[in-house]
Amino acid sequence: MKTVAIIAAGDTTLTLRGALLMYQADNHGGPIYATTHGIEIDANNPARRVIGPGVPMTKADLAEFAARVSVKTAYAGFVPENLLYTAPNMIAWWTPAAVRTTWFKSNYPEIGTTHGPAAHPALVFVAVPGSWYVFALRDSARPGPTTPLYHSPHFNVWDGGRICTGNVDLPEALAASAIPAYEDAFFRSHFTHSNRQTPHAVKTKGGTKAVWVSQLAKPDPDAMRSALASTKEDLQSAIARITQSNSNQ
Amino acid sequence: MMGPGLLAMPTLHAGIPSAVRLREPNSLVAPLAIALLQANQITAAMLKSRPNAPLVEVFAEPDERALAVAALSTWWTSIQYCSKFFSWGLHVQQLPEDGYHRHLDESTIWFCMTRNTDIQMPRFALEPRITALEQHLAGFGQTVLAVLFDATMYLPNALDPWRAVSAAQWMHWHDFQTDEELLEDQREERGYETIQQVIDDGDILTRAEFYGDMPRWVTSPARVVSRGEIVAAASNSFHHDVIAACDAIAVLVNGPEFTIRPHEVGAHNYPADSVDGCMVLLWRDNDQISRVLDDELNMHGEAGDYIEFIDVQRMVPSSAAIKKYQSRTRQVMQLAQLTERLLELIGEPI
Numbered sequence: 001m002k003t004v005a006i007i008a009a010g011d012t013t014l015t016l017r018g019a020l021l022m023y024q025a026d027n028h029g030g031p032i033y034a035t036t037h038g039i040e041i042d043a044n045n046p047a048r049r050v051i052g053p054g055v056p057m058t059k060a061d062l063a064e065f066a067a068r069v070s071v072k073t074a075y076a077g078f079v080p081e082n083l084l085y086t087a088p089n090m091i092a093w094w095t096p097a098a099v100r101t102t103w104f105k106s107n108y109p110e111i112g113t114t115h116g117p118a119a120h121p122a123l124v125f126v127a128v129p130g131s132w133y134v135f136a137l138r139d140s141a142r143p144g145p146t147t148p149l150y151h152s153p154h155f156n157v158w159d160g161g162r163i164c165t166g167n168v169d170l171p172e173a174l175a176a177s178a179i180p181a182y183e184d185a186f187f188r189s190h191f192t193h194s195n196r197q198t199p200h201a202v203k204t205k206g207g208t209k210a211v212w213v214s215q216l217a218k219p220d221p222d223a224m225r226s227a228l229a230s231t232k233e234d235l236q237s238a239i240a241r242i243t244q245s246n247s248n249q
Numbered sequence: 250m251m252g253p254g255l256l257a258m259p260t261l262h263a264g265i266p267s268a269v270r271l272r273e274p275n276s277l278v279a280p281l282a283i284a285l286l287q288a289n290q291i292t293a294a295m296l297k298s299r300p301n302a303p304l305v306e307v308f309a310e311p312d313e314r315a316l317a318v319a320a321l322s323t324w325w326t327s328i329q330y331c332s333k334f335f336s337w338g339l340h341v342q343q344l345p346e347d348g349y350h351r352h353l354d355e356s357t358i359w360f361c362m363t364r365n366t367d368i369q370m371p372r373f374a375l376e377p378r379i380t381a382l383e384q385h386l387a388g389f390g391q392t393v394l395a396v397l398f399d400a401t402m403y404l405p406n407a408l409d410p411w412r413a414v415s416a417a418q419w420m421h422w423h424d425f426q427t428d429e430e431l432l433e434d435q436r437e438e439r440g441y442e443t444i445q446q447v448i449d450d451g452d453i454l455t456r457a458e459f460y461g462d463m464p465r466w467v468t469s470p471a472r473v474v475s476r477g478e479i480v481a482a483a484s485n486s487f488h489h490d491v492i493a494a495c496d497a498i499a500v501l502v503n504g505p506e507f508t509i510r511p512h513e514v515g516a517h518n519y520p521a522d523s524v525d526g527c528m529v530l531l532w533r534d535n536d537q538i539s540r541v542l543d544d545e546l547n548m549h550g551e552a553g554d555y556i557e558f559i560d561v562q563r564m565v566p567s568s569a570a571i572k573k574y575q576s577r578t579r580q581v582m583q584l585a586q587l588t589e590r591l592l593e594l595i596g597e598p599i
Contacts, residue, residue, distance in 0.1 A: 002329060004321035006314060007342035008277045009353055015268045021259075039267075042260070049267055050260045109440055160553045197552050206438070245553075 019051045020065070036061055083176050084143065085239055089246060090128045092239060093179050097122040097140035099219045102212075105190035106155065110213045113190075118215035119224040120187075123152060126161070126239060127174060127182055128246040133161035134186065135238060136228050145236035150228035151201040153211050155191035159198045161231070161238065202227045276355040277343055280566040282313035282320075287568035288575075290320040317341075328579045330586045333593065335527055336365035337405070337559065344561075347520055360574055362405055362560035364525055371528040373596030375410075376463065382491065382595075386482040388474035393595060395470040396495040399502065400588045401530070402511040403581060405560035406523055408546075409530035413538040414459075414468040416545040421454045428455040454537065463532040487594070494591040501580075501587055509577045519561040522549035527559050527585075528592075534599045 016039050023033040037054035085092035103115040122137040134157055136150040137143055151157075156164040163186070194201075194208050204211050204227045211227050214220070233241070285291050295316055325339050344359045364370065375394065383390035401407040425431040432444045432455065441447050448455075460468075476492075483489050501507055516523035524546045531538050549555045560581075564570045 001322055002326045002338070004318060004325050005340040006278065006281070006318055006321075007340060009343040013268055016266070039261070048261070048263075158551075158553070162553070197548050 016049065019054075020057070021051070021054060034062075078176075080176050080179060082142075082179070084124065084235070085126075086176065087243070089174065090126065090239070090243060091174060091176055091179070092124060092126040092235075093176070094122060094124045094137065094143055095183060097137075097221055097225075099221065100187055102216070103188070103190045104155075104192070104212070104216075106192050108193075108209050110209065111216070114216065116216050117219045118212065119219045119221040121150070121153070121221075121224050121228060124149065124235065124238075125179075125182060125186070126242050127178075128242060129174060131246070132163050132165075132182065133238070133242055134163055135161050135231060135233075135235075138225060138228055143235050146234045149231045149233050149235060149238055151196075151198070151231050153202045153208050153224070153227060155194050155208060155212070156189075158195045159201075160241075164195050200229050203229050277341075277358055278314045278317060280356070281341065281358060282317045284566035284568055284571050285317055285320040288571040290324055290571065290575075291316050292320075295319050295323075324575060328575075328582045330582065332586070333589050334371035335585050335589060336368055337527070338363050338365055344519065356565055358564050358566060359519070360560075360562045360564060360578075361558040363557060364527060364559050370526070371592070372531070372599045373528070373592055374531050374534050374599050375467075375596055376532045377597050378595045382488075385484070385488065386474065386479065389479055389482065389488075391464075391466050391470045392472045392474050392479065393491055393495060393591075394467065395472050396498055397530075397588070397591060397595070398470050400498050400584055400591070403502070403509060403514050403584050404527050404588060405581065406515050406526040407528055407530065408526035408542050409528075410468050410532060410538050413541040413545075417454060417459055417541045420541070420544060420548070422456065428457055431455065454541065459537045459541070462536060467532055491591070491594050494587070494594055497587045498584070498591060501583055507580055507584075509580050513562075513577055514560060514581055516556060516558050516561050518563060519556060519558070521554050521556050522552070523558055523561075524550050524555045525557045525559055530596070531599070 018039060019037045021035045021037060023035075024030060034057040035054035036057050038052040039049050040052040042048040042050045079086075080093070082093045082095060083091065084094055097120060099117050099119050101115060102118040102120070104111050105113045122140040124135045124137060124143060126133040126135075134152040134154065136152045137147065138150055143149075149161075152161065158164060191212070196208065202208050202211050204214075206213075211224070215224065231238070282291065321339070321341065339360065339362050341358055341360055343353060343355065343357070344361075346354050346357065375397075379390035379394055381390070382393060398409075398411055401409050401411070422431060425434060432447050432453065435447045435453050436442075436444055439447065439450070441450075447453060466473075476496075479488075479492060483492060512518075516525075529539075529542065562574060562577075564574060
């Protein structure tokens with residue numbers, strides 16, 4: 001018989017991996033001794049599992065356990081006004097449109113290694129452990145959940161918005177306090193090449209390369225705004241997608 | 250203080266499960282089970298308790314999921330054949346309507362076929378034996394290729410010359426009618442001074458390069474000789490076997506019960522690109538068809554949002570929808586079996 005599986009959205013299989021044993025005196029409130037154990041197959045009965053030998057629970061174990069238990073814990077800290085969204089493993093924020101000094105180290109002969117002022121659109125950043133994403137906004141105003149997103153015209157950004165980090169050092173902390181460090185990592189890095197597969201990441205003929213050639217010649221916020229191409233996502237959709245992608249990794 | 254190693258180690262109680270399935274409340278199983286029941290796919294035997302079943306099972310509520318799995322597995326097994334090359338699995342799941350991870354429509358389920366990756370993907374080179382047929386009678390090979398072309402349109406995500414030419418059009422040729430127009434555009438786009446620099450770049454695939462080692466009719470084969478002419482020219486068992494294999498396909502796809510259309514088969518019905526296929530058909534090993542197909546799949550893979558199904562069909566569960574899917578899929582399996590026979594004759598495994 002060939003079995004046809006039925007998989008409902010959200011179904012998850014959790015396999016018994018370990019046990020936490022706690023020892024305490026009869027008088028509750030007294031000291032507790034805890035050990036962590038793996039689950040092993042019983043050598044005498046392969047169908048049966050037993051708790052394997054354990055080791056004393058360390059502070060690091062306890063911290064990890066607490067972190068897993070408190071995965072839904074809300075963000076604690078002051079909320080910067082540009083913060084849009086926060087979750088235990090994600091922050092999203094926006095930055096207004098601006099003319100910024102922009103650095104390039106590209107193999108495109110028209111750009112090469114250079115730097116100069118260029119207009120950047122308003123941007124939304126989303127950071128998760130190990131990756132971060134960037135999108136553009138048509139209007140330089142704080143976006144809401146249903147605000148449409150546009151492809152970031154920057155080099156080193158994959159389709160889907162993920163930023164190719166290359167040799168850029170990302171901040172270790174994933175908290176609102178790290179926003180300036182993330183922005184520094186982005187705006188002060190050298191943009192090198194387009195990672196786009198999508199041919200229409202910008203509306204400009206010649207693609208993102210032409211956009212930056214033009215901006216380096218003369219910063220033009222209106223031209224940058226006009227060049228933006230829709231991702232066909234809004235902010236809440238992008239965050240939902242990135243959340244799902246992050247949880248699958 | 251007593252060391253932990255001196256304590257007796259408890260074993261697990263027999264009632265402790267080794268795994269837990271966290272099932273989110275969902276609207277998938279019940280409508281599917283009802284649709285299968287109305288389509289007569291859940292039989293009385295499936296509803297009966299097994300002999301000597303514990304009372305707890307006898308009096309338990311029917312497990313809709315188990316019934317649906319039993320019904321679908323019974324049907325899926327019934328349409329399998331003793332395959333030589335194709336090995337596919339089926340599962341039913343909920344998928345986001347838009348290909349991304351949002352907008353889940355809970356009234357919709359997706360029937361997804363996957364290639365069994367425990368065995369190698371079938372890969373064939375067509376050039377040697379099609380050319381042999383052509384050398385025996387001009388048009389014989391092309392006509393047989395046309396039959397194969399018609400068949401593969403109804404197979405789930407065949408990666409073949411016809412898909413490759415479409416991908417090359419999309420990735421390289423765009424709307425340019427000639428290589429000259431294409432190369433001149435790329436010269437301008439890339440800032441080169443000469444066409445030769447564009448060619449040396451190696452990134453552009455021209456039509457001349459794509460068709461360099463194969464006849465143009467490979468990507469648009471036609472029935473250029475009649476069956477009668479081919480039968481009259483047939484002189485050995487190979488020729489007669491090829492004719493018989495083509496006849497079998499023609500009888501099936503031209504029969505009154507063959508009701509499916511090409512757009513009803515494959516993974517294109519889902520709004521994310523598939524990176525797998527039921528087989529690879531090349532003209533020669535490592536040819537330009539192979540290059541284009543590899544490039545296309547890599548592009549989909551690198552874009553991130555891709556699927557590994559070879560066939561995806563959306564369904565709002567109902568008796569009629571179940572019957573329609575079963576009828577379509579049965580015909581696909583019948584055609585797959587006949588196509589295997591033709592491939593066995595005209596394809597060289599690579």
